[in-house]
Amino acid sequence: MSGSQVLKKVLFIGAGGNIGGPIFRSLEKAGFDLTVLSRPDSKNTFGPNVKVVKKLYDDPSLSEAFEGQDAVVSFVSVAALLDQIKLIDVAAKAGVKRFIPSELGSNTLNPKAQELVFFYKQKQTVLEHLEATAKKNPGFSWTGLATGPVFDWGLQVGFLGFNLKTHTALIYDDGNVRISYTNLDTIGEAVGAILRKPAETANKYLSVSSFTLSLNDILASLEAATETKWTVNHASTADAEREGKEKLAKGDFTGVRTLLARLMYGGDTGANFEKEPTFANQLLELPQESLDATVKAIVAGQK
Template sequence: MSPIVNVSVLGASGNLGECIVPALLKSGFVVTVIIRPGSRGYTPPKNDSTDSKAVTIKEAAYDDVSGLTAALQGQDALVEAFNPAASVHQRTIVRAALAAGIEHLITNEFGMDTFNPNVAEAPIGKPKALAQRALEEELQAAAANDKPVSLTWTGIITGVWYDWTIRTGLFWMNPTTRTITRYGSGNQRTSLSRLALTGEAVVAVLRNPEHFRNRPAYIASHTVSTNELIALVNEISESPEKSWNVVDIPDMEAFMTEGMRLWDEDTKNGVEDRLNSQAWVTIVIATLFDEKNRFGTDLEEKLEPGWDEGREKLKDHLKQLIIEADS
Protein backbone atom coordinates (compact mmCIF):
# COMPACT_ATOMS: atom_id res chain seq x y z
CA MET A 1 0.00 0.00 0.00
CA SER A 2 1.26 3.47 -0.91
CA PRO A 3 1.60 6.00 1.91
CA ILE A 4 -1.70 7.65 2.78
CA VAL A 5 -1.73 11.37 2.02
CA ASN A 6 -5.27 12.48 1.19
CA VAL A 7 -7.82 11.90 3.95
CA SER A 8 -11.55 12.62 3.94
CA VAL A 9 -13.50 13.10 7.17
CA LEU A 10 -17.23 12.62 7.70
CA GLY A 11 -18.62 14.43 10.74
CA ALA A 12 -15.77 16.91 11.11
CA SER A 13 -17.77 19.50 13.07
CA GLY A 14 -18.52 17.24 16.06
CA ASN A 15 -16.45 16.53 19.18
CA LEU A 16 -14.47 13.84 17.37
CA GLY A 17 -13.90 15.79 14.20
CA GLU A 18 -12.72 18.83 16.13
CA CYS A 19 -9.75 16.86 17.45
CA ILE A 20 -9.18 14.55 14.47
CA VAL A 21 -8.93 17.20 11.74
CA PRO A 22 -6.26 19.32 13.53
CA ALA A 23 -4.25 16.16 14.31
CA LEU A 24 -4.33 15.16 10.64
CA LEU A 25 -3.28 18.63 9.48
CA LYS A 26 -0.50 18.87 12.05
CA SER A 27 0.83 15.51 10.84
CA GLY A 28 0.97 16.60 7.20
CA PHE A 29 -2.12 14.91 5.77
CA VAL A 30 -4.18 16.70 3.13
CA VAL A 31 -7.71 16.86 4.51
CA THR A 32 -11.08 16.98 2.80
CA VAL A 33 -14.17 17.51 4.94
CA ILE A 34 -17.43 16.18 3.52
CA ILE A 35 -20.51 17.95 4.85
CA ARG A 36 -24.12 17.00 4.28
CA PRO A 37 -26.49 19.24 2.27
CA GLY A 38 -28.33 21.58 4.61
CA SER A 39 -25.81 21.16 7.42
CA ARG A 40 -24.48 24.10 9.42
CA GLY A 41 -21.30 24.01 7.36
CA TYR A 42 -17.75 23.65 8.56
CA THR A 43 -15.18 26.12 9.87
CA PRO A 44 -11.59 24.82 9.57
CA PRO A 45 -9.41 24.94 12.70
CA LYS A 46 -7.20 27.98 13.22
CA ASN A 47 -4.01 27.76 15.21
CA ASP A 48 -0.29 28.12 14.72
CA SER A 49 0.33 24.42 14.09
CA THR A 50 -2.25 23.87 11.34
CA ASP A 51 -3.04 25.50 8.03
CA SER A 52 -6.80 25.95 7.78
CA LYS A 53 -6.45 26.61 4.04
CA ALA A 54 -5.30 23.00 3.65
CA VAL A 55 -8.88 21.82 4.28
CA THR A 56 -11.06 21.24 1.22
CA ILE A 57 -14.79 21.22 1.86
CA LYS A 58 -17.14 19.12 -0.28
CA GLU A 59 -20.83 18.35 0.02
CA ALA A 60 -22.55 14.97 -0.24
CA ALA A 61 -25.41 13.16 1.47
CA TYR A 62 -24.54 9.97 3.33
CA ASP A 63 -27.32 8.10 1.51
CA ASP A 64 -26.18 9.20 -1.97
CA VAL A 65 -23.74 6.67 -3.44
CA SER A 66 -22.94 8.67 -6.57
CA GLY A 67 -22.53 11.93 -4.66
CA LEU A 68 -20.26 10.35 -2.05
CA THR A 69 -18.26 8.54 -4.73
CA ALA A 70 -17.63 11.84 -6.50
CA ALA A 71 -16.64 13.55 -3.25
CA LEU A 72 -14.20 10.73 -2.42
CA GLN A 73 -12.38 10.72 -5.75
CA GLY A 74 -8.62 11.04 -5.31
CA GLN A 75 -8.76 10.25 -1.59
CA ASP A 76 -6.61 7.59 0.08
CA ALA A 77 -8.49 7.19 3.37
CA LEU A 78 -11.82 7.97 4.97
CA VAL A 79 -12.48 8.67 8.67
CA GLU A 80 -15.99 8.34 10.09
CA ALA A 81 -16.32 10.86 12.94
CA PHE A 82 -20.07 11.34 12.77
CA ASN A 83 -22.85 10.92 15.34
CA PRO A 84 -23.53 7.16 15.75
CA ALA A 85 -27.05 7.78 14.40
CA ALA A 86 -25.49 8.23 10.95
CA SER A 87 -24.17 4.66 11.09
CA VAL A 88 -27.40 3.57 9.39
CA HIS A 89 -25.78 4.80 6.16
CA GLN A 90 -22.72 2.57 6.49
CA ARG A 91 -23.63 0.34 3.56
CA THR A 92 -23.91 3.33 1.23
CA ILE A 93 -20.69 4.85 2.55
CA VAL A 94 -18.76 1.61 2.02
CA ARG A 95 -20.09 1.22 -1.51
CA ALA A 96 -18.98 4.75 -2.31
CA ALA A 97 -15.57 4.13 -0.75
CA LEU A 98 -15.13 0.99 -2.85
CA ALA A 99 -16.20 2.78 -6.02
CA ALA A 100 -13.84 5.69 -5.34
CA GLY A 101 -10.86 3.43 -4.62
CA ILE A 102 -10.43 4.37 -0.94
CA GLU A 103 -7.61 2.31 0.56
CA HIS A 104 -8.38 2.55 4.27
CA LEU A 105 -11.50 3.27 6.31
CA ILE A 106 -11.43 4.21 9.99
CA THR A 107 -14.88 3.31 11.23
CA ASN A 108 -17.09 5.20 13.66
CA GLU A 109 -15.95 3.57 16.91
CA PHE A 110 -13.93 5.76 19.34
CA GLY A 111 -15.67 4.58 22.49
CA MET A 112 -17.00 1.33 23.95
CA ASP A 113 -15.84 -2.02 22.61
CA THR A 114 -18.48 -2.75 19.99
CA PHE A 115 -16.60 -5.92 19.11
CA ASN A 116 -17.45 -7.31 22.55
CA PRO A 117 -19.86 -10.29 22.24
CA ASN A 118 -22.23 -8.80 24.84
CA VAL A 119 -22.61 -5.44 23.12
CA ALA A 120 -26.08 -6.35 21.80
CA GLU A 121 -27.36 -6.22 25.40
CA ALA A 122 -26.84 -2.45 25.39
CA PRO A 123 -28.74 -0.57 22.64
CA ILE A 124 -26.16 2.24 22.61
CA GLY A 125 -23.73 -0.10 20.83
CA LYS A 126 -26.19 -1.54 18.32
CA PRO A 127 -25.80 1.10 15.54
CA LYS A 128 -22.03 0.65 15.44
CA ALA A 129 -22.27 -3.15 15.59
CA LEU A 130 -24.74 -3.14 12.68
CA ALA A 131 -22.48 -0.76 10.76
CA GLN A 132 -19.53 -3.13 11.22
CA ARG A 133 -21.64 -6.01 9.94
CA ALA A 134 -22.67 -3.94 6.90
CA LEU A 135 -19.01 -3.11 6.19
CA GLU A 136 -17.93 -6.73 6.30
CA GLU A 137 -20.89 -7.86 4.16
CA GLU A 138 -20.14 -5.25 1.50
CA LEU A 139 -16.48 -6.26 1.36
CA GLN A 140 -17.46 -9.93 1.07
CA ALA A 141 -19.98 -9.15 -1.67
CA ALA A 142 -17.42 -7.17 -3.64
CA ALA A 143 -14.89 -10.00 -3.39
CA ALA A 144 -17.53 -12.58 -4.41
CA ASN A 145 -18.24 -10.57 -7.57
CA ASP A 146 -14.57 -10.77 -8.54
CA LYS A 147 -14.16 -7.04 -8.04
CA PRO A 148 -10.72 -5.84 -6.95
CA VAL A 149 -11.06 -4.94 -3.27
CA SER A 150 -8.30 -2.70 -1.96
CA LEU A 151 -10.32 -1.26 0.93
CA THR A 152 -9.14 -2.17 4.43
CA TRP A 153 -10.47 -0.90 7.75
CA THR A 154 -9.66 -0.25 11.40
CA GLY A 155 -12.00 0.31 14.35
CA ILE A 156 -10.31 2.42 17.04
CA ILE A 157 -11.60 1.62 20.55
CA THR A 158 -10.61 4.29 23.09
CA GLY A 159 -12.96 3.80 26.02
CA VAL A 160 -14.61 6.86 27.53
CA TRP A 161 -13.12 10.36 27.00
CA TYR A 162 -12.53 11.31 30.60
CA ASP A 163 -11.58 14.97 30.09
CA TRP A 164 -14.68 15.63 27.99
CA THR A 165 -16.97 13.92 30.51
CA ILE A 166 -15.40 15.82 33.42
CA ARG A 167 -15.78 19.16 31.64
CA THR A 168 -19.43 18.42 30.89
CA GLY A 169 -20.18 16.92 34.32
CA LEU A 170 -21.39 13.69 32.77
CA PHE A 171 -20.98 10.20 34.21
CA TRP A 172 -19.09 10.10 37.50
CA MET A 173 -16.94 13.15 38.21
CA ASN A 174 -18.07 16.77 38.57
CA PRO A 175 -15.26 19.17 39.57
CA THR A 176 -17.63 22.13 39.91
CA THR A 177 -19.50 20.48 42.78
CA ARG A 178 -16.47 18.37 43.81
CA THR A 179 -18.60 15.25 43.63
CA ILE A 180 -17.71 11.77 42.47
CA THR A 181 -20.46 9.22 41.96
CA ARG A 182 -19.33 5.72 42.81
CA TYR A 183 -21.35 3.21 40.81
CA GLY A 184 -21.41 -0.30 42.25
CA SER A 185 -18.43 -1.16 44.42
CA GLY A 186 -16.13 1.31 42.69
CA ASN A 187 -13.63 -1.47 41.99
CA GLN A 188 -14.51 -2.04 38.33
CA ARG A 189 -11.56 -0.87 36.23
CA THR A 190 -12.43 1.17 33.16
CA SER A 191 -10.22 2.29 30.29
CA LEU A 192 -10.18 6.06 29.73
CA SER A 193 -8.72 8.37 27.10
CA ARG A 194 -8.06 12.03 26.58
CA LEU A 195 -10.31 13.27 23.78
CA ALA A 196 -7.22 14.44 21.88
CA LEU A 197 -5.91 10.87 21.94
CA THR A 198 -8.48 9.97 19.30
CA GLY A 199 -6.75 12.27 16.82
CA GLU A 200 -3.36 10.86 17.76
CA ALA A 201 -4.68 7.32 17.29
CA VAL A 202 -6.12 8.14 13.87
CA VAL A 203 -2.75 9.51 12.78
CA ALA A 204 -0.97 6.39 14.07
CA VAL A 205 -3.31 4.09 12.15
CA LEU A 206 -3.07 6.05 8.90
CA ARG A 207 0.72 6.10 9.10
CA ASN A 208 0.81 2.31 9.40
CA PRO A 209 -2.48 0.94 8.01
CA GLU A 210 -1.07 -2.52 7.30
CA HIS A 211 -0.30 -3.03 10.98
CA PHE A 212 -3.92 -2.21 11.88
CA ARG A 213 -5.47 -3.89 8.83
CA ASN A 214 -9.04 -5.22 9.21
CA ARG A 215 -9.17 -5.31 13.00
CA PRO A 216 -10.04 -3.28 16.06
CA ALA A 217 -7.21 -1.28 17.63
CA TYR A 218 -7.50 -0.79 21.39
CA ILE A 219 -5.85 2.50 22.34
CA ALA A 220 -6.40 4.23 25.70
CA SER A 221 -4.61 6.62 28.05
CA HIS A 222 -5.37 4.93 31.38
CA THR A 223 -7.21 2.04 33.01
CA VAL A 224 -8.41 2.84 36.54
CA SER A 225 -11.24 2.17 38.97
CA THR A 226 -13.48 4.79 40.54
CA ASN A 227 -11.90 4.09 43.93
CA GLU A 228 -8.47 4.78 42.43
CA LEU A 229 -9.79 8.05 40.99
CA ILE A 230 -11.18 9.03 44.39
CA ALA A 231 -7.74 8.48 45.92
CA LEU A 232 -6.11 10.55 43.16
CA VAL A 233 -8.39 13.56 43.46
CA ASN A 234 -8.04 13.57 47.23
CA GLU A 235 -4.25 13.60 46.79
CA ILE A 236 -4.68 16.60 44.51
CA SER A 237 -6.88 18.48 47.00
CA GLU A 238 -4.83 21.11 48.80
CA SER A 239 -6.84 21.11 52.03
CA PRO A 240 -9.58 19.11 53.81
CA GLU A 241 -12.05 21.85 52.86
CA LYS A 242 -11.49 20.94 49.22
CA SER A 243 -11.98 17.21 49.63
CA TRP A 244 -14.48 15.46 47.40
CA ASN A 245 -17.95 14.24 48.25
CA VAL A 246 -18.64 10.64 47.22
CA VAL A 247 -22.20 9.66 46.26
CA ASP A 248 -22.86 5.91 46.12
CA ILE A 249 -25.21 4.19 43.67
CA PRO A 250 -24.71 0.53 44.57
CA ASP A 251 -27.38 -1.27 42.51
CA MET A 252 -26.14 -1.31 38.92
CA GLU A 253 -28.74 -3.81 37.74
CA ALA A 254 -31.49 -1.39 38.75
CA PHE A 255 -29.54 1.42 37.09
CA MET A 256 -29.41 -0.50 33.78
CA THR A 257 -33.11 -1.32 34.09
CA GLU A 258 -33.88 2.38 34.44
CA GLY A 259 -31.72 3.17 31.41
CA MET A 260 -33.58 0.60 29.32
CA ARG A 261 -36.92 2.02 30.50
CA LEU A 262 -35.86 5.50 29.39
CA TRP A 263 -34.61 4.10 26.07
CA ASP A 264 -37.91 2.35 25.37
CA GLU A 265 -39.78 5.51 26.30
CA ASP A 266 -37.66 7.54 23.85
CA THR A 267 -38.31 4.93 21.17
CA LYS A 268 -42.07 5.29 21.63
CA ASN A 269 -41.71 9.08 21.48
CA GLY A 270 -39.68 8.96 18.26
CA VAL A 271 -36.47 10.39 19.73
CA GLU A 272 -33.74 10.32 17.06
CA ASP A 273 -30.86 12.15 18.76
CA ARG A 274 -30.01 9.36 21.18
CA LEU A 275 -26.53 10.72 21.88
CA ASN A 276 -27.93 13.66 23.85
CA SER A 277 -30.60 11.73 25.76
CA GLN A 278 -30.67 10.77 29.44
CA ALA A 279 -31.26 7.18 28.34
CA TRP A 280 -27.94 7.17 26.48
CA VAL A 281 -26.06 8.60 29.47
CA THR A 282 -27.65 6.11 31.88
CA ILE A 283 -26.91 3.06 29.74
CA VAL A 284 -23.34 4.19 29.06
CA ILE A 285 -22.76 4.48 32.81
CA ALA A 286 -24.28 1.03 33.39
CA THR A 287 -21.95 -0.53 30.81
CA LEU A 288 -18.88 1.35 32.03
CA PHE A 289 -19.20 0.20 35.61
CA ASP A 290 -20.61 -3.30 35.16
CA GLU A 291 -19.02 -5.29 37.99
CA LYS A 292 -18.38 -8.34 35.80
CA ASN A 293 -16.89 -6.32 32.92
CA ARG A 294 -19.46 -7.91 30.60
CA PHE A 295 -19.12 -5.06 28.11
CA GLY A 296 -15.33 -5.11 28.08
CA THR A 297 -14.77 -1.59 29.38
CA ASP A 298 -11.54 -2.76 31.04
CA LEU A 299 -9.40 -2.88 27.89
CA GLU A 300 -6.04 -3.27 29.63
CA GLU A 301 -5.26 -6.76 28.29
CA LYS A 302 -6.15 -5.73 24.72
CA LEU A 303 -4.34 -2.37 24.52
CA GLU A 304 -1.79 -1.63 21.85
CA PRO A 305 1.65 -1.26 23.47
CA GLY A 306 3.06 2.15 24.31
CA TRP A 307 -0.14 4.14 24.76
CA ASP A 308 -0.71 3.97 28.53
CA GLU A 309 0.25 7.37 29.96
CA GLY A 310 0.71 6.35 33.59
CA ARG A 311 -0.65 7.41 36.95
CA GLU A 312 1.32 10.66 37.29
CA LYS A 313 0.15 12.00 33.95
CA LEU A 314 -3.45 11.18 34.86
CA LYS A 315 -2.97 12.94 38.19
CA ASP A 316 -1.51 16.02 36.48
CA HIS A 317 -4.31 16.15 33.93
CA LEU A 318 -6.99 15.75 36.61
CA LYS A 319 -5.39 18.64 38.51
CA GLN A 320 -5.55 20.80 35.36
CA LEU A 321 -9.21 19.92 34.85
CA ILE A 322 -10.04 20.77 38.46
CA ILE A 323 -8.19 24.11 38.25
CA GLU A 324 -10.00 24.82 34.98
CA ALA A 325 -13.36 24.17 36.66
CA ASP A 326 -12.44 26.46 39.58
CA SER A 327 -11.40 29.37 37.37
Protein backbone atom coordinates (compact mmCIF):
# COMPACT_ATOMS: atom_id res chain seq x y z
CA MET A 1 0.00 0.00 0.00
CA SER A 2 1.51 3.31 -1.03
CA GLY A 3 2.03 5.88 1.70
CA SER A 4 0.62 8.56 -0.61
CA GLN A 5 -2.56 6.63 -1.35
CA VAL A 6 -5.06 8.56 0.78
CA LEU A 7 -8.12 6.53 1.72
CA LYS A 8 -10.58 9.11 0.45
CA LYS A 9 -13.91 7.29 0.17
CA VAL A 10 -15.14 6.52 3.68
CA LEU A 11 -18.20 4.66 4.95
CA PHE A 12 -18.96 6.06 8.42
CA ILE A 13 -21.01 4.08 10.95
CA GLY A 14 -22.27 5.88 14.05
CA ALA A 15 -22.31 9.41 12.63
CA GLY A 16 -25.32 10.40 14.75
CA GLY A 17 -23.73 9.70 18.13
CA ASN A 18 -22.38 12.11 20.77
CA ILE A 19 -18.81 11.12 19.89
CA GLY A 20 -19.22 9.80 16.35
CA GLY A 21 -21.03 12.95 15.22
CA PRO A 22 -18.17 15.39 15.87
CA ILE A 23 -15.63 12.92 14.40
CA PHE A 24 -17.79 12.60 11.28
CA ARG A 25 -17.99 16.39 10.94
CA SER A 26 -14.21 16.62 11.31
CA LEU A 27 -13.72 14.22 8.38
CA GLU A 28 -16.36 16.12 6.39
CA LYS A 29 -14.51 19.39 7.00
CA ALA A 30 -11.24 17.73 5.95
CA GLY A 31 -12.72 16.89 2.56
CA PHE A 32 -13.21 13.12 2.73
CA ASP A 33 -15.85 11.59 0.45
CA LEU A 34 -18.32 10.34 3.05
CA THR A 35 -21.18 7.87 3.04
CA VAL A 36 -23.19 7.27 6.22
CA LEU A 37 -24.59 3.86 7.10
CA SER A 38 -27.57 4.29 9.44
CA ARG A 39 -30.62 2.44 10.65
CA PRO A 40 -33.78 2.68 8.53
CA ASP A 41 -35.61 4.42 11.41
CA SER A 42 -32.85 6.99 12.02
CA LYS A 43 -33.98 10.64 11.96
CA ASN A 44 -30.43 12.05 11.74
CA THR A 45 -29.72 14.35 8.81
CA PHE A 46 -26.40 15.21 7.20
CA GLY A 47 -24.97 17.71 4.72
CA PRO A 48 -26.06 17.84 1.06
CA ASN A 49 -22.81 16.20 -0.11
CA VAL A 50 -23.19 13.20 2.19
CA LYS A 51 -24.70 10.01 0.83
CA VAL A 52 -26.84 8.14 3.39
CA VAL A 53 -27.53 4.42 3.14
CA LYS A 54 -30.22 3.12 5.50
CA LYS A 55 -29.90 -0.61 6.13
CA LEU A 56 -30.01 -3.05 9.02
CA TYR A 57 -26.85 -5.10 9.63
CA ASP A 58 -28.69 -8.28 8.65
CA ASP A 59 -30.00 -6.82 5.38
CA PRO A 60 -29.05 -9.22 2.51
CA SER A 61 -28.04 -6.18 0.43
CA LEU A 62 -25.81 -4.65 3.14
CA SER A 63 -22.70 -5.14 1.00
CA GLU A 64 -23.96 -2.49 -1.44
CA ALA A 65 -23.08 0.19 1.13
CA PHE A 66 -19.47 -1.09 1.32
CA GLU A 67 -18.77 -1.49 -2.39
CA GLY A 68 -16.38 1.12 -3.78
CA GLN A 69 -15.38 2.39 -0.33
CA ASP A 70 -11.70 2.77 0.60
CA ALA A 71 -12.29 2.64 4.35
CA VAL A 72 -14.87 2.01 7.05
CA VAL A 73 -14.82 4.16 10.19
CA SER A 74 -16.94 2.61 12.92
CA PHE A 75 -18.23 4.47 15.97
CA VAL A 76 -20.91 1.96 16.92
CA SER A 77 -22.21 1.95 20.48
CA VAL A 78 -21.04 -0.48 23.14
CA ALA A 79 -24.18 -2.57 22.55
CA ALA A 80 -23.17 -3.10 18.92
CA LEU A 81 -19.45 -3.84 19.35
CA LEU A 82 -19.70 -7.50 18.35
CA ASP A 83 -21.89 -6.60 15.36
CA GLN A 84 -18.67 -5.26 13.87
CA ILE A 85 -17.53 -8.84 13.16
CA LYS A 86 -20.21 -9.10 10.47
CA LEU A 87 -19.34 -5.61 9.21
CA ILE A 88 -15.66 -6.57 8.94
CA ASP A 89 -16.52 -9.66 6.90
CA VAL A 90 -18.74 -7.65 4.56
CA ALA A 91 -16.06 -4.95 4.22
CA ALA A 92 -13.31 -7.41 3.35
CA LYS A 93 -15.48 -9.16 0.80
CA ALA A 94 -16.42 -5.81 -0.80
CA GLY A 95 -12.76 -4.84 -1.24
CA VAL A 96 -12.53 -2.21 1.51
CA LYS A 97 -8.86 -1.41 2.23
CA ARG A 98 -9.06 -0.23 5.87
CA PHE A 99 -11.38 -0.81 8.82
CA ILE A 100 -11.13 1.46 11.89
CA PRO A 101 -13.18 -0.20 14.65
CA SER A 102 -15.02 1.49 17.50
CA GLU A 103 -12.35 1.86 20.18
CA LEU A 104 -11.79 5.21 21.93
CA GLY A 105 -11.30 4.93 25.69
CA SER A 106 -8.70 2.84 27.44
CA ASN A 107 -6.06 0.51 26.04
CA THR A 108 -7.95 -2.60 24.90
CA LEU A 109 -4.68 -4.55 24.69
CA ASN A 110 -4.18 -4.26 28.47
CA PRO A 111 -5.21 -7.52 30.21
CA LYS A 112 -6.42 -5.66 33.33
CA ALA A 113 -8.76 -3.53 31.19
CA GLN A 114 -10.26 -6.70 29.71
CA GLU A 115 -10.65 -8.21 33.19
CA LEU A 116 -12.34 -5.15 34.70
CA VAL A 117 -14.88 -4.14 32.04
CA PHE A 118 -16.64 -6.78 29.92
CA PHE A 119 -16.83 -4.75 26.72
CA TYR A 120 -13.04 -4.52 26.54
CA LYS A 121 -13.07 -8.30 26.04
CA GLN A 122 -15.52 -7.70 23.20
CA LYS A 123 -13.22 -5.05 21.73
CA GLN A 124 -10.35 -7.54 21.91
CA THR A 125 -12.49 -10.13 20.09
CA VAL A 126 -13.08 -7.57 17.33
CA LEU A 127 -9.34 -6.79 17.09
CA GLU A 128 -8.53 -10.50 16.84
CA HIS A 129 -11.07 -10.86 14.04
CA LEU A 130 -9.54 -7.90 12.23
CA GLU A 131 -6.07 -9.46 12.49
CA ALA A 132 -7.33 -12.79 11.17
CA THR A 133 -9.22 -11.10 8.33
CA ALA A 134 -6.17 -9.07 7.30
CA LYS A 135 -4.08 -12.26 7.13
CA LYS A 136 -6.63 -13.92 4.84
CA ASN A 137 -7.17 -10.82 2.67
CA PRO A 138 -3.93 -9.08 1.58
CA GLY A 139 -5.81 -5.99 0.36
CA PHE A 140 -7.58 -5.50 3.71
CA SER A 141 -6.06 -3.79 6.76
CA TRP A 142 -7.13 -2.25 10.05
CA THR A 143 -6.12 0.39 12.59
CA GLY A 144 -7.21 0.49 16.25
CA LEU A 145 -7.23 3.87 18.00
CA ALA A 146 -7.24 4.34 21.77
CA THR A 147 -7.83 7.91 22.95
CA GLY A 148 -8.32 7.65 26.69
CA PRO A 149 -11.40 9.43 28.05
CA VAL A 150 -12.77 12.11 25.70
CA PHE A 151 -11.70 15.17 27.66
CA ASP A 152 -13.82 18.11 26.51
CA TRP A 153 -17.03 16.08 26.14
CA GLY A 154 -16.37 14.19 29.40
CA LEU A 155 -15.75 17.39 31.35
CA GLN A 156 -18.92 19.01 30.01
CA VAL A 157 -21.22 16.08 30.84
CA GLY A 158 -19.66 15.22 34.21
CA PHE A 159 -18.19 11.88 33.13
CA LEU A 160 -14.76 12.78 34.52
CA GLY A 161 -16.11 13.48 38.03
CA PHE A 162 -16.11 17.28 37.86
CA ASN A 163 -19.42 19.16 38.12
CA LEU A 164 -19.12 22.53 36.39
CA LYS A 165 -22.38 23.81 37.90
CA THR A 166 -21.82 22.92 41.55
CA HIS A 167 -18.01 23.23 41.51
CA THR A 168 -17.58 19.80 43.09
CA ALA A 169 -14.93 17.22 42.23
CA LEU A 170 -14.59 13.50 42.86
CA ILE A 171 -10.92 12.56 43.30
CA TYR A 172 -9.85 8.92 43.33
CA ASP A 173 -7.08 7.81 45.71
CA ASP A 174 -4.45 10.57 46.00
CA GLY A 175 -5.43 12.12 42.66
CA ASN A 176 -1.89 11.90 41.31
CA VAL A 177 -2.19 9.03 38.82
CA ARG A 178 -1.53 10.43 35.34
CA ILE A 179 -3.72 9.24 32.47
CA SER A 180 -4.09 10.29 28.85
CA TYR A 181 -7.14 12.22 27.62
CA THR A 182 -8.03 13.40 24.10
CA ASN A 183 -10.28 16.23 22.91
CA LEU A 184 -12.91 15.53 20.26
CA ASP A 185 -11.26 17.66 17.57
CA THR A 186 -7.99 15.82 18.09
CA ILE A 187 -9.68 12.44 17.76
CA GLY A 188 -11.08 13.67 14.45
CA GLU A 189 -7.60 14.77 13.36
CA ALA A 190 -6.15 11.40 14.38
CA VAL A 191 -8.74 9.47 12.34
CA GLY A 192 -8.10 11.73 9.36
CA ALA A 193 -4.33 11.21 9.70
CA ILE A 194 -4.78 7.43 9.72
CA LEU A 195 -6.70 7.67 6.45
CA ARG A 196 -4.05 9.95 4.96
CA LYS A 197 -1.19 7.67 6.07
CA PRO A 198 -2.46 4.18 5.22
CA ALA A 199 0.95 2.51 4.84
CA GLU A 200 2.31 3.86 8.14
CA THR A 201 -0.80 2.91 10.13
CA ALA A 202 -1.74 -0.44 8.57
CA ASN A 203 -2.53 -3.31 10.95
CA LYS A 204 -1.52 -1.36 14.04
CA TYR A 205 -3.07 -0.52 17.37
CA LEU A 206 -2.31 3.15 18.09
CA SER A 207 -2.93 5.46 21.04
CA VAL A 208 -3.10 9.25 21.08
CA SER A 209 -3.76 12.02 23.58
CA SER A 210 -4.26 15.75 23.88
CA PHE A 211 -2.51 15.67 27.25
CA THR A 212 -1.60 13.29 30.07
CA LEU A 213 -2.82 14.56 33.43
CA SER A 214 -3.73 13.74 36.99
CA LEU A 215 -7.11 14.50 38.55
CA ASN A 216 -5.33 17.07 40.70
CA ASP A 217 -4.03 18.79 37.54
CA ILE A 218 -7.57 19.07 36.20
CA LEU A 219 -8.89 20.36 39.53
CA ALA A 220 -6.19 23.06 39.71
CA SER A 221 -6.96 24.18 36.15
CA LEU A 222 -10.70 24.32 36.87
CA GLU A 223 -10.20 26.30 40.07
CA ALA A 224 -8.03 28.81 38.18
CA ALA A 225 -10.52 29.12 35.30
CA THR A 226 -13.55 29.53 37.59
CA GLU A 227 -11.68 31.58 40.20
CA THR A 228 -13.39 29.39 42.77
CA LYS A 229 -12.24 26.91 45.41
CA TRP A 230 -13.99 23.66 44.57
CA THR A 231 -15.53 21.16 47.00
CA VAL A 232 -13.57 17.92 46.81
CA ASN A 233 -14.95 14.46 47.60
CA HIS A 234 -12.63 11.45 47.76
CA ALA A 235 -13.09 7.86 46.65
CA SER A 236 -10.99 4.71 46.46
CA THR A 237 -10.30 2.76 43.27
CA ALA A 238 -10.16 -0.43 45.35
CA ASP A 239 -13.69 0.30 46.62
CA ALA A 240 -14.79 1.17 43.09
CA GLU A 241 -13.62 -2.23 41.81
CA ARG A 242 -15.34 -4.11 44.62
CA GLU A 243 -18.59 -2.14 44.38
CA GLY A 244 -18.66 -2.32 40.59
CA LYS A 245 -18.26 -6.09 40.56
CA GLU A 246 -20.92 -6.49 43.27
CA LYS A 247 -23.40 -4.39 41.29
CA LEU A 248 -22.79 -6.32 38.07
CA ALA A 249 -23.20 -9.62 39.92
CA LYS A 250 -26.69 -8.44 40.89
CA GLY A 251 -27.49 -7.35 37.33
CA ASP A 252 -27.05 -3.66 38.12
CA PHE A 253 -25.22 -2.23 35.13
CA THR A 254 -24.45 1.06 36.88
CA GLY A 255 -21.51 -0.99 38.15
CA VAL A 256 -19.87 -0.51 34.76
CA ARG A 257 -19.46 3.22 35.43
CA THR A 258 -17.78 2.44 38.74
CA LEU A 259 -15.47 -0.09 37.10
CA LEU A 260 -14.57 2.42 34.41
CA ALA A 261 -13.39 4.79 37.13
CA ARG A 262 -11.22 1.98 38.53
CA LEU A 263 -9.96 1.29 35.01
CA MET A 264 -9.06 4.92 34.39
CA TYR A 265 -7.51 5.85 37.73
CA GLY A 266 -6.12 2.57 39.09
CA GLY A 267 -2.65 3.12 37.67
CA ASP A 268 -2.19 -0.44 36.35
CA THR A 269 -4.15 -0.46 33.07
CA GLY A 270 -1.77 1.28 30.67
CA ALA A 271 -3.81 4.49 30.82
CA ASN A 272 -0.70 6.71 30.54
CA PHE A 273 -0.27 6.36 26.78
CA GLU A 274 2.96 8.36 26.70
CA LYS A 275 4.63 5.36 28.35
CA GLU A 276 3.17 2.87 25.85
CA PRO A 277 4.83 1.65 22.61
CA THR A 278 1.53 2.34 20.80
CA PHE A 279 1.76 6.13 21.38
CA ALA A 280 1.36 7.77 17.96
CA ASN A 281 1.00 11.54 18.40
CA GLN A 282 4.19 12.12 16.42
CA LEU A 283 3.33 9.59 13.69
CA LEU A 284 -0.06 11.24 13.18
CA GLU A 285 1.37 14.77 13.49
CA LEU A 286 -1.11 15.82 16.15
CA PRO A 287 -0.91 19.32 17.67
CA GLN A 288 0.47 20.22 21.08
CA GLU A 289 -2.46 21.19 23.30
CA SER A 290 -2.93 23.14 26.50
CA LEU A 291 -5.03 21.90 29.42
CA ASP A 292 -5.63 25.44 30.69
CA ALA A 293 -6.73 26.72 27.27
CA THR A 294 -9.13 23.78 26.86
CA VAL A 295 -10.59 24.23 30.36
CA LYS A 296 -11.00 28.00 29.93
CA ALA A 297 -12.88 27.46 26.65
CA ILE A 298 -15.21 24.90 28.27
CA VAL A 299 -15.87 27.09 31.34
CA ALA A 300 -16.59 30.05 29.05
CA GLY A 301 -19.05 27.94 27.04
CA GLN A 302 -16.99 28.14 23.86
CA LYS A 303 -16.74 24.34 23.32
